[in-house]
Amino acid sequence: MYDCETTEMGEAKKKQQRHRRVMQAANGCIYCAGRRRAEQVDHMPPRMMFRLGQRPKGLEFPSCGPCNQGTSRLDVAASFMARTFPGIATSADSAEWDKVMSEVHRVAPDLLREMWIPPHEMRQAMWSEGIFDRNFAAFRADGPIMGAYMQAFAAKIGFALHYEATGNFVPPEGRVQVRWFTSSEVYGGRLPPSLFASIGTPRIMQQGKITSQGNFEYGWGTYLESPDVPLYYARVREAFAAAAFVVLDEGSLPFPEGELATFAPGDLVMPLSDRITAG
Ligand SMILES: [Zn+2]
Structure with missing residues (x-):
């Protein structure tokens, strides 16, 4: 009993220190290009996504209150x-x-x-x-409607993994373009091979014996067809995958704006109603 409590206190303290480091490194909220100060730690992927809430540590991001609550x-x-x-x-x-x-x-x-x-x-x-x-x-x-939510979630993955990979948030002029893939696209072999060719072995989150293997795997590389564009990727269980292209200015988007859903910093908290498209 005593040991158990000590361990839990140790974990809580470690978590506190980790969160402090996340906030100290922050130049502002990563989802709105630092328009607002970072005041909270956003977990991307969210804890709720993991069975029994067993989310390994890591992938914790500095966020403002409105973006943290607005993307929940x-x-x-x-x-x-x-x-x-x-x-x-x-x-x-x-x-x-x-x-x-x-x-x-x-x-x-x-x-x-x-x-x-x-x-x-x-x-x-x-x-x-x-x-x-x-x-x-x-x-x-x-x-x-689900499509609009999933596109916005895929963009959230893009904003977060871009920060994870580079230490910088997507700037105000930057954009995230996304495509999400359903289970049948992922497992029916319908993912374009050129899309994921540069990603290599996916990364996993790990904390002691708990890993995110099979639950959340992610990675990044470049898009073969326009190698200047970084590409971020995540796969969630056998349920869906997301690809997010990040550009630092709107002029360098890899696809026309109407072809793939396109997000500017701050867009994630806006109503989704104008993003809902038929089909
Ligand atoms: Zn924000």
């Missing part, structure tokens, strides 16, 4: 998506699923309405898949 709805949507594949296996998963769903309800009611399938349609859909267990539920996870 993206964290919730992505944490929901993370649990779609593989899905619920244990009662602990099931309890966590309920928690994630109630968070979706709280912070993203528009998303919940889009995901909702009327019970009779849901039963029919599941019967057609050969699922007869009434404890299972189906949700629509491929709607345009």
Whole structure:
């Protein structure tokens, strides 16, 4: 008992010191190009994304209050998506699923309405898949609102990993262009090989015996088709992957603005409604 408490106190102290270092190194919030001072530590990927909350330390970023709180709805949507594949296996998963769903309800009611399938349609859909267990539920996870949330989350990955890799935030004139990939694109071999050729072995987060292997893997390289453009990458469980291109000025975007979702610093906290596109 005593040992256990000492260890926990040690961990808490280490965490405090780590957070202090994150804040001391900061020149401002990394999500709004330092427009506001960094006052909080943002965890990207969020703790909620990990089963049983077992998130290894690291990937902690200086953030202002508005960006930290304003992007938490993206964290919730992505944490929901993370649990779609593989899905619920244990009662602990099931309890966590309920928690994630109630968070979706709280912070993203528009998303919940889009995901909702009327019970009779849901039963029919599941019967057609050969699922007869009434404890299972189906949700629509491929709607345009979910797409807008996932694009913004992919951009959050870009802002964060760019800071991790370079020690600098994306400047005010900079932009992040993103594409996210569904599970079937990742595992159906439909990822363009030229996209990820330079990334090499993905990195993982690690803390003692806990690693993020298989849950969150990430990396960076350059985009083969325009080698000046850094490319950041993350894969979350078997559920989705995200690619983010970062440029330091708007004139050097690798794709036309209408072709890939494009984010400026500060955009992540704006309403997603104007970003929702059909298809
Ligand atoms: Zn900010």
